[in-house]
Amino acid sequence: MSSQLVDAHAHFLHAGCGRTDWADVNAARFRAGAKMGITCHVASVLGSYGFTSPTYFPSPADVTAGNDAMLALCESEGARVRMLVTVNPNHTAHALAELKRCLKRGAIGVKLLASRRADDPLLDPICAFAAEHALPLLHHIWQHRTREWPNQEISDGADLARLAVRHPRVSFILAHIGGGGDYQHTFHAVRDVPNILADISGSGVDRGMLDDAVCQIGAGRLLFGTDLTMETGLAKLRALGATGLLSDGEIEDIKWRNAARIFGAARLGVA
Amino acid sequence: MPLTDPSLFIGSYPFRHVPHPDPDVLVRVMDREGIDHAWVGHLPSAFHRDPAAGNAELHKALEPYRARLAPAPAVRPDFPGWERALDEAVAGGAAAIRVYPPQWRLAPGDAGLGDLAIASGEHKLPLVLTVRFEDLRQRHPLDTAGDVTAAAVRSLARADEMVRLVVCAAGKDFIEEVHWGLTPDEQSRVLWDISWIWGPPEDHLAKLFRTIGPSRFVFGSQWPLRLVQAPRANLELLPDDFVGATLGDPAALYR
Numbered sequence: 001m002s003s004q005l006v007d008a009h010a011h012f013l014h015a016g017c018g019r020t021d022w023a024d025v026n027a028a029r030f031r032a033g034a035k036m037g038i039t040c041h042v043a044s045v046l047g048s049y050g051f052t053s054p055t056y057f058p059s060p061a062d063v064t065a066g067n068d069a070m071l072a073l074c075e076s077e078g079a080r081v082r083m084l085v086t087v088n089p090n091h092t093a094h095a096l097a098e099l100k101r102c103l104k105r106g107a108i109g110v111k112l113l114a115s116r117r118a119d120d121p122l123l124d125p126i127c128a129f130a131a132e133h134a135l136p137l138l139h140h141i142w143q144h145r146t147r148e149w150p151n152q153e154i155s156d157g158a159d160l161a162r163l164a165v166r167h168p169r170v171s172f173i174l175a176h177i178g179g180g181g182d183y184q185h186t187f188h189a190v191r192d193v194p195n196i197l198a199d200i201s202g203s204g205v206d207r208g209m210l211d212d213a214v215c216q217i218g219a220g221r222l223l224f225g226t227d228l229t230m231e232t233g234l235a236k237l238r239a240l241g242a243t244g245l246l247s248d249g250e251i252e253d254i255k256w257r258n259a260a261r262i263f264g265a266a267r268l269g270v271a
Numbered sequence: 272m273p274l275t276d277p278s279l280f281i282g283s284y285p286f287r288h289v290p291h292p293d294p295d296v297l298v299r300v301m302d303r304e305g306i307d308h309a310w311v312g313h314l315p316s317a318f319h320r321d322p323a324a325g326n327a328e329l330h331k332a333l334e335p336y337r338a339r340l341a342p343a344p345a346v347r348p349d350f351p352g353w354e355r356a357l358d359e360a361v362a363g364g365a366a367a368i369r370v371y372p373p374q375w376r377l378a379p380g381d382a383g384l385g386d387l388a389i390a391s392g393e394h395k396l397p398l399v400l401t402v403r404f405e406d407l408r409q410r411h412p413l414d415t416a417g418d419v420t421a422a423a424v425r426s427l428a429r430a431d432e433m434v435r436l437v438v439c440a441a442g443k444d445f446i447e448e449v450h451w452g453l454t455p456d457e458q459s460r461v462l463w464d465i466s467w468i469w470g471p472p473e474d475h476l477a478k479l480f481r482t483i484g485p486s487r488f489v490f491g492s493q494w495p496l497r498l499v500q501a502p503r504a505n506l507e508l509l510p511d512d513f514v515g516a517t518l519g520d521p522a523a524l525y526r
Contacts, residue, residue: 025472032471032508143409180408184287203469204406205498208290231470234504242303242500 004256004270005036007233009138009175009201009225010043012081014069016062018051026073032230033080036237040268042259044084044111044138045070056114056140056152060094063087067098071105079269084111084138089122099129108267109173110137118155119162127167136262138173138199139163143181156181157189157196164196171195171262176227178202178236183209187216194221197258201225205232211243219250223258273307277343277367277399277521278439278464278491280314281332282325284404286411289314292495294336301339304499306490310343310399310437310521312369314495317404322347323356330363341366343399346391347375348383357390366522367397367437372423379422385430392433395525400424402440402467404496421448428457435524439464439491443475450483462519464491470505477510485516 010029013022033041045066047058058066063086070083085102087095087110099110110130116122118139130137142154157174164172172195177183179202190196198217200210201224213222226233240251260270281294292314301309311333316325322345333340346356346368360368368391370377370384377384388398402419424438428449438449438461446463453461465488469475479488490506492499509516 025474028474028510029472031510035508180406182409204409205501206287206405207495207498208288211290228473229469230472231476231505231508232498232501234508235498235501238500238504239498 003039005038006040006042006224006256006259006268006270007033007038007226008042008173008223008259009199009227010041011227012043012045012070012073013049014045014066016051016065016069017049019049029230030080036230036234039256040080040082040270042082042084042109042263042268043070043073044086046086046111046113054151058086058088058113058115060088060091063094063098067102071102074106082263082268083107084109086111086113087126088113088115089120089126090115092122092125095126096129099126103133103135107135108263109135112137112139114140114142114152114154117153118159123163124166127163127170131167131169134264136171136173138175141175141179141186143177143179143183144185145181157186160196161190161193164193168195171197173223174198176202176225177213178204178206178209178232179227180204184212187212191216197221197223197262199223199225200236200254201227201233203229203232205235210236210239211245214243214245219246219253220258222254224255272517272520273522274305274490275308275310275520275522276301276306276490276492276494277310277437278401278466279309279494280312280496281329282314282316284314284496285318286405286414289495294332294340297494298336298339300494300499304503306499307339308522309340310366311340312343312345312399316345317369317371317374317401321350326356326360337364343367343369345369345371346387348381348387349375349377353383353387354390357387357394361394361396365396367399369399371401372419373416379420380426384423385427388427388434388436389431392431392435397435397437397521397524398427399437399439402438402445404440421445421452424449424461425452428453428460432456432460434460436461437464437489437521437524438462440467440493442467443469443479446479446483450487458487461487462489462521462524463487464489465502465505466491466493466497468505470508474510476505477513480509480513480516485513486519489519489521
Protein backbone atom coordinates (compact mmCIF):
# COMPACT_ATOMS: atom_id res chain seq x y z
CA MET A 1 0.00 0.00 0.00
CA SER A 2 1.08 3.58 -0.60
CA SER A 3 1.55 5.86 2.35
CA GLN A 4 -1.52 7.84 1.26
CA LEU A 5 -5.00 6.71 0.36
CA VAL A 6 -7.86 9.19 0.50
CA ASP A 7 -11.42 7.91 0.50
CA ALA A 8 -13.21 10.79 -1.19
CA HIS A 9 -16.68 9.36 -0.61
CA ALA A 10 -17.41 8.06 2.87
CA HIS A 11 -20.33 8.28 5.29
CA PHE A 12 -20.75 7.84 8.99
CA LEU A 13 -23.84 7.10 11.03
CA HIS A 14 -24.85 8.67 14.34
CA ALA A 15 -27.20 8.18 17.26
CA GLY A 16 -30.01 10.08 15.55
CA CYS A 17 -30.33 7.76 12.59
CA GLY A 18 -32.54 5.22 14.33
CA ARG A 19 -30.13 2.30 14.21
CA THR A 20 -28.88 0.69 17.36
CA ASP A 21 -25.80 -0.56 15.52
CA TRP A 22 -24.69 2.86 14.28
CA ALA A 23 -21.45 2.82 16.27
CA ASP A 24 -20.61 -0.69 15.03
CA VAL A 25 -21.00 0.46 11.43
CA ASN A 26 -18.68 3.40 12.03
CA ALA A 27 -16.18 1.12 13.75
CA ALA A 28 -16.35 -1.27 10.79
CA ARG A 29 -15.45 1.59 8.44
CA PHE A 30 -12.38 2.39 10.51
CA ARG A 31 -11.46 -1.30 10.81
CA ALA A 32 -11.64 -1.87 7.07
CA GLY A 33 -10.04 1.48 6.35
CA ALA A 34 -7.05 0.57 8.46
CA LYS A 35 -6.65 -2.73 6.60
CA MET A 36 -6.89 -0.97 3.26
CA GLY A 37 -4.46 1.77 4.21
CA ILE A 38 -6.97 4.62 4.06
CA THR A 39 -5.25 7.62 5.58
CA CYS A 40 -8.18 10.01 5.33
CA HIS A 41 -11.95 9.41 5.17
CA VAL A 42 -13.59 12.43 3.51
CA ALA A 43 -17.06 11.91 4.87
CA SER A 44 -20.53 13.27 5.36
CA VAL A 45 -23.58 12.43 7.42
CA LEU A 46 -26.84 12.37 5.50
CA GLY A 47 -29.27 13.87 7.99
CA SER A 48 -31.08 11.14 9.92
CA TYR A 49 -30.74 8.58 7.09
CA GLY A 50 -34.50 8.39 6.79
CA PHE A 51 -35.35 8.08 10.46
CA THR A 52 -36.99 11.46 10.93
CA SER A 53 -36.86 12.80 7.36
CA PRO A 54 -35.97 11.11 4.06
CA THR A 55 -32.29 10.42 3.39
CA TYR A 56 -32.32 12.31 0.13
CA PHE A 57 -34.69 15.06 1.30
CA PRO A 58 -33.37 15.79 4.79
CA SER A 59 -35.16 18.40 6.89
CA PRO A 60 -33.13 21.41 8.03
CA ALA A 61 -33.17 20.09 11.59
CA ASP A 62 -31.83 16.73 10.46
CA VAL A 63 -29.20 18.39 8.28
CA THR A 64 -27.95 20.34 11.28
CA ALA A 65 -28.00 17.32 13.57
CA GLY A 66 -26.11 15.25 11.02
CA ASN A 67 -23.51 17.97 10.47
CA ASP A 68 -23.12 18.30 14.23
CA ALA A 69 -22.43 14.57 14.44
CA MET A 70 -19.90 14.88 11.65
CA LEU A 71 -18.16 17.81 13.36
CA ALA A 72 -17.95 15.82 16.57
CA LEU A 73 -16.44 12.89 14.71
CA CYS A 74 -13.81 15.14 13.13
CA GLU A 75 -12.88 16.44 16.55
CA SER A 76 -12.58 12.98 18.06
CA GLU A 77 -10.81 11.31 15.14
CA GLY A 78 -8.35 14.00 14.13
CA ALA A 79 -6.49 13.70 10.85
CA ARG A 80 -8.11 10.48 9.64
CA VAL A 81 -11.52 12.14 9.08
CA ARG A 82 -12.41 15.24 7.10
CA MET A 83 -15.89 16.65 6.66
CA LEU A 84 -18.17 17.51 3.79
CA VAL A 85 -21.10 19.71 4.82
CA THR A 86 -24.45 18.22 3.86
CA VAL A 87 -27.08 20.75 2.76
CA ASN A 88 -30.56 20.70 1.26
CA PRO A 89 -30.74 23.36 -1.45
CA ASN A 90 -34.51 23.74 -1.05
CA HIS A 91 -33.73 25.67 2.15
CA THR A 92 -31.27 28.23 0.84
CA ALA A 93 -30.75 30.34 3.94
CA HIS A 94 -30.29 27.29 6.12
CA ALA A 95 -27.92 25.71 3.61
CA LEU A 96 -25.71 28.80 3.47
CA ALA A 97 -25.74 29.13 7.24
CA GLU A 98 -24.67 25.50 7.61
CA LEU A 99 -21.87 26.00 5.13
CA LYS A 100 -20.56 29.04 7.03
CA ARG A 101 -20.91 27.35 10.41
CA CYS A 102 -19.16 24.13 9.42
CA LEU A 103 -16.48 25.80 7.31
CA LYS A 104 -15.41 27.75 10.41
CA ARG A 105 -15.02 24.45 12.22
CA GLY A 106 -12.89 22.83 9.56
CA ALA A 107 -15.17 21.35 6.88
CA ILE A 108 -13.39 21.00 3.54
CA GLY A 109 -16.21 20.50 1.04
CA VAL A 110 -19.93 20.30 0.29
CA LYS A 111 -22.20 17.27 -0.05
CA LEU A 112 -25.39 17.48 -2.08
CA LEU A 113 -27.87 14.61 -2.13
CA ALA A 114 -30.85 14.29 -4.43
CA SER A 115 -33.14 16.94 -2.97
CA ARG A 116 -33.21 19.06 -6.11
CA ARG A 117 -32.14 18.39 -9.70
CA ALA A 118 -28.46 19.25 -10.16
CA ASP A 119 -29.03 21.94 -12.79
CA ASP A 120 -31.72 23.75 -10.78
CA PRO A 121 -30.98 27.45 -10.07
CA LEU A 122 -31.45 26.78 -6.37
CA LEU A 123 -28.02 25.16 -6.40
CA ASP A 124 -26.36 28.34 -7.66
CA PRO A 125 -25.96 30.14 -4.30
CA ILE A 126 -24.40 27.00 -2.84
CA CYS A 127 -22.00 26.72 -5.74
CA ALA A 128 -21.15 30.40 -5.47
CA PHE A 129 -20.23 29.85 -1.82
CA ALA A 130 -18.17 26.81 -2.80
CA ALA A 131 -16.32 28.84 -5.42
CA GLU A 132 -15.64 31.69 -3.00
CA HIS A 133 -14.17 29.33 -0.40
CA ALA A 134 -12.54 26.79 -2.75
CA LEU A 135 -14.74 23.94 -1.53
CA PRO A 136 -15.17 20.90 -3.79
CA LEU A 137 -18.76 19.72 -4.11
CA LEU A 138 -19.67 16.03 -4.07
CA HIS A 139 -23.01 15.45 -5.78
CA HIS A 140 -25.02 12.24 -5.48
CA ILE A 141 -25.57 10.90 -9.00
CA TRP A 142 -27.77 8.33 -10.65
CA GLN A 143 -25.85 7.17 -13.71
CA HIS A 144 -28.19 7.91 -16.63
CA ARG A 145 -31.54 9.20 -15.52
CA THR A 146 -34.19 7.67 -17.77
CA ARG A 147 -37.17 8.11 -15.47
CA GLU A 148 -38.05 9.22 -11.97
CA TRP A 149 -37.26 6.89 -9.09
CA PRO A 150 -38.94 7.01 -5.69
CA ASN A 151 -37.39 8.73 -2.69
CA GLN A 152 -34.90 10.78 -4.72
CA GLU A 153 -34.95 13.66 -7.20
CA ILE A 154 -32.18 12.03 -9.14
CA SER A 155 -29.61 13.76 -11.31
CA ASP A 156 -27.24 12.26 -13.83
CA GLY A 157 -23.98 13.26 -15.41
CA ALA A 158 -25.66 15.48 -17.97
CA ASP A 159 -27.54 17.37 -15.24
CA LEU A 160 -24.34 17.87 -13.26
CA ALA A 161 -22.49 18.97 -16.38
CA ARG A 162 -24.93 21.84 -16.88
CA LEU A 163 -24.31 22.99 -13.31
CA ALA A 164 -20.55 22.61 -13.64
CA VAL A 165 -20.45 24.72 -16.78
CA ARG A 166 -22.21 27.52 -14.86
CA HIS A 167 -19.61 27.31 -12.05
CA PRO A 168 -16.24 26.71 -13.67
CA ARG A 169 -14.28 27.61 -10.52
CA VAL A 170 -15.84 24.79 -8.52
CA SER A 171 -14.48 21.24 -8.58
CA PHE A 172 -17.47 18.92 -8.73
CA ILE A 173 -17.19 15.29 -7.72
CA LEU A 174 -19.63 13.07 -9.57
CA ALA A 175 -20.54 10.41 -7.06
CA HIS A 176 -19.99 6.68 -7.37
CA ILE A 177 -19.63 5.57 -10.97
CA GLY A 178 -20.27 2.08 -9.60
CA GLY A 179 -23.27 3.22 -7.58
CA GLY A 180 -26.04 2.19 -9.89
CA GLY A 181 -27.20 3.12 -13.36
CA ASP A 182 -25.48 3.29 -16.70
CA TYR A 183 -22.00 4.63 -16.06
CA GLN A 184 -21.24 4.45 -19.76
CA HIS A 185 -23.72 7.30 -20.30
CA THR A 186 -21.98 9.27 -17.57
CA PHE A 187 -18.57 9.11 -19.23
CA HIS A 188 -20.00 10.61 -22.41
CA ALA A 189 -21.86 13.25 -20.43
CA VAL A 190 -18.90 14.65 -18.50
CA ARG A 191 -15.83 13.97 -20.57
CA ASP A 192 -15.69 17.53 -21.93
CA VAL A 193 -16.40 19.26 -18.61
CA PRO A 194 -12.97 19.51 -16.97
CA ASN A 195 -14.15 20.69 -13.56
CA ILE A 196 -16.06 17.45 -12.99
CA LEU A 197 -14.11 14.61 -11.39
CA ALA A 198 -15.67 11.21 -10.72
CA ASP A 199 -15.23 8.98 -7.73
CA ILE A 200 -14.98 5.25 -8.39
CA SER A 201 -17.04 4.16 -5.39
CA GLY A 202 -20.21 2.08 -5.39
CA SER A 203 -21.09 -1.58 -5.10
CA GLY A 204 -20.74 -2.09 -8.86
CA VAL A 205 -17.53 -3.81 -9.97
CA ASP A 206 -18.28 -4.30 -13.64
CA ARG A 207 -15.25 -5.34 -15.64
CA GLY A 208 -14.53 -2.64 -18.16
CA MET A 209 -15.91 0.20 -16.03
CA LEU A 210 -12.53 1.39 -14.81
CA ASP A 211 -10.98 0.97 -18.24
CA ASP A 212 -13.73 3.13 -19.77
CA ALA A 213 -13.37 5.73 -17.01
CA VAL A 214 -9.64 6.00 -17.55
CA CYS A 215 -9.97 6.20 -21.32
CA GLN A 216 -12.83 8.70 -21.39
CA ILE A 217 -12.33 10.88 -18.32
CA GLY A 218 -8.65 10.31 -17.61
CA ALA A 219 -6.66 9.43 -14.52
CA GLY A 220 -6.36 13.10 -13.62
CA ARG A 221 -10.10 13.31 -12.98
CA LEU A 222 -10.74 10.13 -11.02
CA LEU A 223 -10.85 9.80 -7.24
CA PHE A 224 -10.68 6.73 -5.06
CA GLY A 225 -13.78 6.25 -2.91
CA THR A 226 -15.84 3.56 -1.22
CA ASP A 227 -19.28 4.91 -0.24
CA LEU A 228 -21.27 1.98 1.23
CA THR A 229 -19.10 -0.94 0.13
CA MET A 230 -15.45 -0.85 1.07
CA GLU A 231 -14.64 -4.28 -0.36
CA THR A 232 -15.54 -3.09 -3.84
CA GLY A 233 -13.28 -0.10 -3.23
CA LEU A 234 -10.39 -2.40 -2.41
CA ALA A 235 -11.15 -4.55 -5.44
CA LYS A 236 -11.14 -1.51 -7.72
CA LEU A 237 -7.94 -0.26 -6.16
CA ARG A 238 -6.27 -3.53 -7.10
CA ALA A 239 -7.92 -3.65 -10.49
CA LEU A 240 -6.54 -0.25 -11.46
CA GLY A 241 -3.13 -1.81 -11.81
CA ALA A 242 -4.52 -4.67 -13.86
CA THR A 243 -6.06 -2.41 -16.50
CA GLY A 244 -2.64 -1.92 -18.08
CA LEU A 245 -3.69 1.64 -18.82
CA LEU A 246 -2.14 3.47 -15.87
CA SER A 247 1.36 4.34 -14.76
CA ASP A 248 2.28 4.04 -11.10
CA GLY A 249 2.09 7.82 -10.87
CA GLU A 250 -1.42 7.89 -12.34
CA ILE A 251 -2.55 5.31 -9.81
CA GLU A 252 -1.17 7.54 -7.07
CA ASP A 253 -3.15 10.40 -8.59
CA ILE A 254 -6.36 8.39 -8.24
CA LYS A 255 -5.47 7.18 -4.76
CA TRP A 256 -4.81 10.59 -3.26
CA ARG A 257 -3.07 13.22 -5.35
CA ASN A 258 -6.16 14.32 -7.27
CA ALA A 259 -7.98 14.69 -3.94
CA ALA A 260 -5.09 16.72 -2.56
CA ARG A 261 -5.22 18.95 -5.61
CA ILE A 262 -8.90 19.82 -5.35
CA PHE A 263 -9.33 19.85 -1.56
CA GLY A 264 -5.89 21.27 -0.85
CA ALA A 265 -3.15 19.17 0.69
CA ALA A 266 -3.12 21.24 3.86
CA ARG A 267 -6.88 20.97 4.37
CA LEU A 268 -6.74 17.28 3.68
CA GLY A 269 -3.76 16.81 5.95
CA VAL A 270 -1.65 14.92 3.42
CA ALA A 271 1.98 15.47 2.56
CA MET B 272 -8.38 -27.17 -0.05
CA PRO B 273 -8.17 -26.19 -3.74
CA LEU B 274 -10.17 -23.06 -4.50
CA THR B 275 -13.03 -23.55 -6.97
CA ASP B 276 -15.02 -20.65 -8.40
CA PRO B 277 -18.37 -22.02 -9.67
CA SER B 278 -19.70 -18.68 -10.92
CA LEU B 279 -17.66 -18.07 -14.05
CA PHE B 280 -18.52 -17.74 -17.71
CA ILE B 281 -16.90 -17.41 -21.06
CA GLY B 282 -18.44 -15.62 -24.02
CA SER B 283 -20.03 -12.28 -24.70
CA TYR B 284 -22.88 -10.54 -22.92
CA PRO B 285 -25.70 -9.18 -25.05
CA PHE B 286 -26.26 -5.91 -23.21
CA ARG B 287 -22.78 -4.42 -22.91
CA HIS B 288 -19.23 -4.98 -24.04
CA VAL B 289 -17.29 -7.31 -21.77
CA PRO B 290 -13.51 -7.28 -22.27
CA HIS B 291 -11.91 -10.49 -23.58
CA PRO B 292 -14.18 -13.16 -22.02
CA ASP B 293 -12.02 -15.98 -23.30
CA PRO B 294 -10.80 -19.18 -21.63
CA ASP B 295 -7.08 -18.43 -22.07
CA VAL B 296 -7.57 -15.07 -20.39
CA LEU B 297 -9.61 -16.72 -17.65
CA VAL B 298 -6.80 -19.15 -16.87
CA ARG B 299 -4.32 -16.27 -16.61
CA VAL B 300 -6.69 -14.42 -14.29
CA MET B 301 -7.09 -17.55 -12.16
CA ASP B 302 -3.31 -17.89 -11.92
CA ARG B 303 -3.03 -14.27 -10.82
CA GLU B 304 -5.80 -14.57 -8.23
CA GLY B 305 -4.95 -18.01 -6.87
CA ILE B 306 -8.06 -19.78 -8.13
CA ASP B 307 -7.38 -23.45 -8.81
CA HIS B 308 -10.52 -24.62 -10.60
CA ALA B 309 -13.57 -23.10 -12.22
CA TRP B 310 -17.02 -24.21 -13.27
CA VAL B 311 -17.59 -22.34 -16.48
CA GLY B 312 -20.86 -21.51 -18.16
CA HIS B 313 -21.44 -20.13 -21.65
CA LEU B 314 -22.71 -16.61 -21.11
CA PRO B 315 -24.51 -16.07 -24.43
CA SER B 316 -26.48 -19.29 -23.91
CA ALA B 317 -28.34 -17.73 -21.01
CA PHE B 318 -30.05 -15.52 -23.57
CA HIS B 319 -30.45 -18.01 -26.40
CA ARG B 320 -33.69 -19.90 -26.89
CA ASP B 321 -31.88 -23.19 -27.34
CA PRO B 322 -28.63 -23.57 -25.39
CA ALA B 323 -27.48 -26.64 -27.35
CA ALA B 324 -25.19 -24.80 -29.75
CA GLY B 325 -23.70 -22.82 -26.90
CA ASN B 326 -23.03 -26.00 -24.95
CA ALA B 327 -21.13 -27.43 -27.90
CA GLU B 328 -19.14 -24.22 -28.19
CA LEU B 329 -18.41 -24.31 -24.47
CA HIS B 330 -17.07 -27.85 -24.54
CA LYS B 331 -14.86 -27.09 -27.54
CA ALA B 332 -13.52 -23.85 -26.04
CA LEU B 333 -12.66 -25.46 -22.70
CA GLU B 334 -11.06 -28.57 -24.15
CA PRO B 335 -7.44 -27.29 -23.94
CA TYR B 336 -7.98 -26.18 -20.33
CA ARG B 337 -9.94 -29.06 -18.85
CA ALA B 338 -7.51 -29.57 -15.99
CA ARG B 339 -8.63 -26.21 -14.62
CA LEU B 340 -11.91 -25.35 -16.35
CA ALA B 341 -14.88 -27.68 -16.05
CA PRO B 342 -17.95 -27.07 -18.20
CA ALA B 343 -21.27 -26.14 -16.66
CA PRO B 344 -23.59 -26.48 -19.66
CA ALA B 345 -27.18 -25.27 -19.67
CA VAL B 346 -30.11 -27.67 -19.86
CA ARG B 347 -33.53 -26.25 -20.61
CA PRO B 348 -36.17 -28.42 -18.93
CA ASP B 349 -39.10 -27.01 -20.87
CA PHE B 350 -37.64 -28.32 -24.13
CA PRO B 351 -38.72 -31.83 -25.16
CA GLY B 352 -35.93 -34.35 -24.77
CA TRP B 353 -34.04 -32.39 -22.12
CA GLU B 354 -33.03 -35.74 -20.61
CA ARG B 355 -30.85 -36.28 -23.67
CA ALA B 356 -29.17 -32.91 -23.13
CA LEU B 357 -28.49 -33.89 -19.53
CA ASP B 358 -26.99 -37.20 -20.63
CA GLU B 359 -24.74 -35.32 -23.05
CA ALA B 360 -23.65 -33.03 -20.25
CA VAL B 361 -22.78 -36.02 -18.08
CA ALA B 362 -20.89 -37.66 -20.93
CA GLY B 363 -19.02 -34.42 -21.56
CA GLY B 364 -17.71 -34.28 -18.01
CA ALA B 365 -19.88 -31.47 -16.73
CA ALA B 366 -19.18 -30.28 -13.19
CA ALA B 367 -22.65 -28.80 -12.85
CA ILE B 368 -25.75 -27.87 -14.81
CA ARG B 369 -26.68 -24.23 -15.33
CA VAL B 370 -30.30 -23.09 -15.42
CA TYR B 371 -31.74 -19.64 -16.11
CA PRO B 372 -35.38 -19.65 -14.95
CA PRO B 373 -36.13 -15.93 -15.50
CA GLN B 374 -34.61 -15.90 -18.98
CA TRP B 375 -36.67 -18.99 -19.85
CA ARG B 376 -39.77 -17.59 -18.15
CA LEU B 377 -39.99 -20.55 -15.77
CA ALA B 378 -41.98 -19.68 -12.68
CA PRO B 379 -41.04 -20.65 -9.13
CA GLY B 380 -42.22 -24.20 -8.56
CA ASP B 381 -41.96 -25.11 -12.24
CA ALA B 382 -42.34 -28.88 -12.38
CA GLY B 383 -39.83 -29.36 -15.19
CA LEU B 384 -37.19 -27.45 -13.32
CA GLY B 385 -37.75 -29.64 -10.29
CA ASP B 386 -37.48 -32.76 -12.45
CA LEU B 387 -34.21 -31.52 -13.90
CA ALA B 388 -32.85 -30.77 -10.42
CA ILE B 389 -33.68 -34.30 -9.30
CA ALA B 390 -32.29 -35.93 -12.45
CA SER B 391 -29.12 -33.88 -12.13
CA GLY B 392 -28.84 -34.93 -8.52
CA GLU B 393 -29.02 -38.56 -9.53
CA HIS B 394 -25.91 -37.89 -11.61
CA LYS B 395 -24.37 -36.00 -8.65
CA LEU B 396 -24.44 -32.76 -10.57
CA PRO B 397 -25.47 -29.57 -8.76
CA LEU B 398 -27.60 -26.92 -10.41
CA VAL B 399 -26.03 -23.47 -10.67
CA LEU B 400 -28.33 -20.45 -10.66
CA THR B 401 -27.31 -16.84 -11.25
CA VAL B 402 -29.69 -14.54 -9.42
CA ARG B 403 -28.69 -11.53 -11.55
CA PHE B 404 -26.16 -10.65 -14.20
CA GLU B 405 -26.22 -6.88 -13.62
CA ASP B 406 -27.43 -4.35 -11.11
CA LEU B 407 -31.13 -3.71 -11.66
CA ARG B 408 -30.52 0.01 -12.10
CA GLN B 409 -28.27 -0.29 -15.12
CA ARG B 410 -30.07 -2.87 -17.19
CA HIS B 411 -30.67 -2.43 -20.87
CA PRO B 412 -34.30 -1.62 -21.73
CA LEU B 413 -34.57 -4.95 -23.54
CA ASP B 414 -33.30 -6.88 -20.50
CA THR B 415 -36.69 -7.58 -18.94
CA ALA B 416 -36.17 -11.08 -17.57
CA GLY B 417 -35.78 -10.02 -13.95
CA ASP B 418 -33.97 -11.88 -11.20
CA VAL B 419 -34.20 -15.43 -9.93
CA THR B 420 -36.62 -15.34 -7.01
CA ALA B 421 -36.07 -16.64 -3.51
CA ALA B 422 -39.23 -18.69 -3.94
CA ALA B 423 -37.70 -20.47 -6.93
CA VAL B 424 -34.61 -21.42 -4.92
CA ARG B 425 -36.68 -22.65 -1.97
CA SER B 426 -38.78 -24.75 -4.31
CA LEU B 427 -35.74 -26.39 -5.87
CA ALA B 428 -34.08 -27.03 -2.52
CA ARG B 429 -37.22 -28.82 -1.36
CA ALA B 430 -37.58 -30.91 -4.52
CA ASP B 431 -35.56 -33.95 -3.38
CA GLU B 432 -32.83 -34.96 -1.01
CA MET B 433 -30.46 -35.54 -3.95
CA VAL B 434 -30.75 -31.96 -5.17
CA ARG B 435 -27.77 -29.67 -4.66
CA LEU B 436 -27.73 -26.00 -5.60
CA VAL B 437 -25.05 -23.36 -6.00
CA VAL B 438 -26.71 -19.96 -6.03
CA CYS B 439 -24.60 -17.12 -7.37
CA ALA B 440 -25.00 -13.35 -7.17
CA ALA B 441 -27.47 -13.21 -4.29
CA GLY B 442 -27.46 -10.55 -1.60
CA LYS B 443 -27.97 -10.82 2.15
CA ASP B 444 -31.76 -10.41 2.22
CA PHE B 445 -32.25 -12.99 -0.51
CA ILE B 446 -29.98 -15.51 1.19
CA GLU B 447 -31.68 -15.06 4.54
CA GLU B 448 -35.12 -15.39 3.00
CA VAL B 449 -34.20 -18.72 1.45
CA HIS B 450 -32.04 -20.12 4.23
CA TRP B 451 -34.49 -19.52 7.06
CA GLY B 452 -37.34 -20.78 4.89
CA LEU B 453 -35.78 -24.24 4.65
CA THR B 454 -35.36 -27.13 7.05
CA PRO B 455 -31.80 -27.88 8.22
CA ASP B 456 -31.61 -30.75 5.70
CA GLU B 457 -32.78 -28.48 2.91
CA GLN B 458 -30.38 -25.75 3.98
CA SER B 459 -27.49 -28.19 3.64
CA ARG B 460 -28.30 -28.63 -0.05
CA VAL B 461 -27.59 -24.99 -0.92
CA LEU B 462 -24.28 -23.16 -1.29
CA TRP B 463 -24.07 -19.42 -1.88
CA ASP B 464 -21.34 -17.58 -3.71
CA ILE B 465 -20.13 -14.34 -2.11
CA SER B 466 -19.89 -12.26 -5.27
CA TRP B 467 -22.77 -9.87 -4.46
CA ILE B 468 -22.66 -9.83 -0.65
CA TRP B 469 -21.67 -6.49 0.84
CA GLY B 470 -18.64 -6.20 3.08
CA PRO B 471 -17.83 -3.37 5.47
CA PRO B 472 -19.04 -1.05 6.80
CA GLU B 473 -22.44 -2.80 6.75
CA ASP B 474 -20.63 -6.13 7.08
CA HIS B 475 -23.32 -8.26 5.46
CA LEU B 476 -20.84 -11.06 4.80
CA ALA B 477 -19.69 -11.10 8.43
CA LYS B 478 -23.30 -11.10 9.63
CA LEU B 479 -24.11 -14.06 7.39
CA PHE B 480 -21.03 -15.91 8.59
CA ARG B 481 -22.20 -15.39 12.18
CA THR B 482 -25.78 -16.48 11.58
CA ILE B 483 -25.50 -19.12 8.84
CA GLY B 484 -21.85 -20.07 9.02
CA PRO B 485 -19.01 -19.73 6.50
CA SER B 486 -19.31 -23.34 5.36
CA ARG B 487 -22.46 -22.52 3.37
CA PHE B 488 -20.60 -19.91 1.30
CA VAL B 489 -18.20 -20.33 -1.59
CA PHE B 490 -15.76 -18.10 -3.42
CA GLY B 491 -17.39 -16.57 -6.49
CA SER B 492 -16.55 -13.63 -8.71
CA GLN B 493 -18.96 -13.60 -11.69
CA TRP B 494 -16.04 -13.12 -14.07
CA PRO B 495 -16.10 -11.87 -16.85
CA LEU B 496 -18.95 -9.59 -15.80
CA ARG B 497 -17.40 -8.45 -12.53
CA LEU B 498 -13.93 -7.83 -11.15
CA VAL B 499 -12.38 -11.05 -9.95
CA GLN B 500 -10.59 -9.10 -7.19
CA ALA B 501 -13.86 -8.41 -5.34
CA PRO B 502 -14.50 -11.64 -3.41
CA ARG B 503 -10.96 -11.86 -2.10
CA ALA B 504 -11.11 -8.22 -1.02
CA ASN B 505 -14.35 -9.00 0.80
CA LEU B 506 -12.76 -11.91 2.65
CA GLU B 507 -9.70 -9.86 3.58
CA LEU B 508 -11.81 -7.11 5.12
CA LEU B 509 -13.81 -9.42 7.39
CA PRO B 510 -13.54 -8.82 11.14
CA ASP B 511 -10.48 -10.50 12.61
CA ASP B 512 -12.42 -13.45 14.02
CA PHE B 513 -13.35 -14.52 10.48
CA VAL B 514 -10.05 -13.96 8.72
CA GLY B 515 -9.05 -17.33 7.30
CA ALA B 516 -12.53 -18.80 7.78
CA THR B 517 -13.01 -22.05 5.88
CA LEU B 518 -15.54 -21.66 3.10
CA GLY B 519 -17.63 -24.38 1.56
CA ASP B 520 -16.33 -26.34 -1.39
CA PRO B 521 -18.69 -26.70 -4.34
CA ALA B 522 -16.72 -29.69 -5.55
CA ALA B 523 -17.58 -31.49 -2.30
CA LEU B 524 -21.35 -31.09 -2.54
CA TYR B 525 -21.90 -34.79 -3.20
CA ARG B 526 -19.12 -36.18 -1.05
